[in-house]
Amino acid sequence: MLKDITFGQYYPGDSILHRADARIKIIILIEYMIIALAARSLLAVAVSVAFTVFLVVASKIKPGLLLKSVKPLIFVLIFTAAINLFFTAGEGDPVVHWNFINIYREGIVNALLMAVRLLSLVLGSSVLLSFTTTPLDLTDAIESLLSPLKKLKVPVHEFAMMMSIALKFIPTLIEETNKIISAQKARCADFDSGNIFRRVKALIPVLIPLFVSAVKRAEELADAMECRCYHGGEGRTRLKELKSRPGDYVFLLCATAITAGVILLNSITTQEVFDFCKTLFS
């Protein structure tokens, strides 16, 4: 039932993205999101897609795994594309006209653009962070990036610790959920039939024990941490220090250049590109 969740799953490997500094990867991810969302003109979209393809190839993650991470999103993808397709009003005559349905040229463009954006956002964030970065590195990186906020008395370390604990316990919780589902099934509980309300109600015997044990586990974990003298981030040293190498900075520089390029390319229309090509070849 819950086997298909790939979110937050790390796949060990040895690629540029696996080796890159997690802090740099987070900054690049932010830039990547700007690229994917800002790209509007044909050229800009082309560059953003090319960047996505580069990241996917550089991560050396098996295509099958990537497909699995996209699979749950197919419905959202089709839904947004359809909405854009049918509800974008455009200038000029509609391409398709049938009863009350009008599809304009702009609608088709928007639908495609939306689908590409969503897909590249999911793929990019998967290969940049979740698939190639261990949860531990990720939280360390967030803590390090947010450390300036410590001066404003923001509990950055505690925040990062909470995050890493939450990530760490996802597999445990899934395992526990499966266990509880099995136990209630053994008592003839029925999760697969009836209307939506009955199905939601059928989950109560799973959710309540799950919450109870999660709270209990949290208390036990807190006790265990205190027994080992955990008292927050002050003066705490690390087993694994984050290190950035020259290559990381080159990577960051390239990504920044691409971001700037995409924003610039947005202002160039497709017509101008054609004209430019014409002058080039004539």
Added chain:
Amino acid sequence: MSQSIPALEFSKVSVVYGDKTSFEVRALDGINVKFPESSVTGIIGHTGSGKSTLAMLTNGLLKPTEGQVLLFGEDIWSKKHSMKEIRSRVGLVFQYPEYQLFDETVEADIAFGPKNIGLDPEEINKRVMTAADFCGLSEKELKRSPFELSGGQKRRAAIAGVLAMQPKVLVLDEPAAGLDPKGREEILGGLDEYRRAYGATLLLISHSMEDIAKYTDRILALKNGKVCLQGTLDEVFAKAELMFDAKLDVPQITKLFIELKKRSICASTDVYTVERAKQMVETVIREAKNA
């Protein structure tokens, strides 16, 4: 007995996890076992020997990759009966079943199973009372929230939740694990009472050889997904040295008699209860006096 249909039968059952991938694991490998009606079978074996997998097969929570699981001679996957019906006839109590408690009162929680089967309220109430009785839960405890109970009481409430379905076959995975001796006695005693009252067949997974010797009449030993020993207590413990060699534990008292045999003081090793040991020692002393 051998002619009648066994309550539960495994016929050439194999279970493979992660089929056709590099993680392929054979949890069970061609198991052939019969559990005669109203018998109590103790299932023993090391961690990872396939005990829990076997338990999940009995009520259709897991589908065997190969082979058949027969309940009173009928394949449980033949679609002749709904899974709900199968699960009401084969009760399964998991390890540390306390975590399955969820309802507002213990009474309502025990009623969860019978309610799912679709019984009428009067019958449900009757079954809840009977199940509570077998598990030694008092009227007062039935009205409390399951989360206010002590560990032992929670365990009993969870087992009562399965007993309330009045299953003909009852499978228990370490029902007494982590309890004090008195708690163990109460739970296992209650289960034995239930078996006698309903002619139910019990499968008891346990690490405690003392409990096995005391409450079961047959033994099934698993090793790496295969049956390594099976038979009645007498048959199996007669080969106690074999079990010892297979790194399976035997009751303390049997260990003592293996040592006595090595020193040629007493010949038989199929001694697994203190009662029997006493008889044996007395015989030996009498013979020594006579000689």
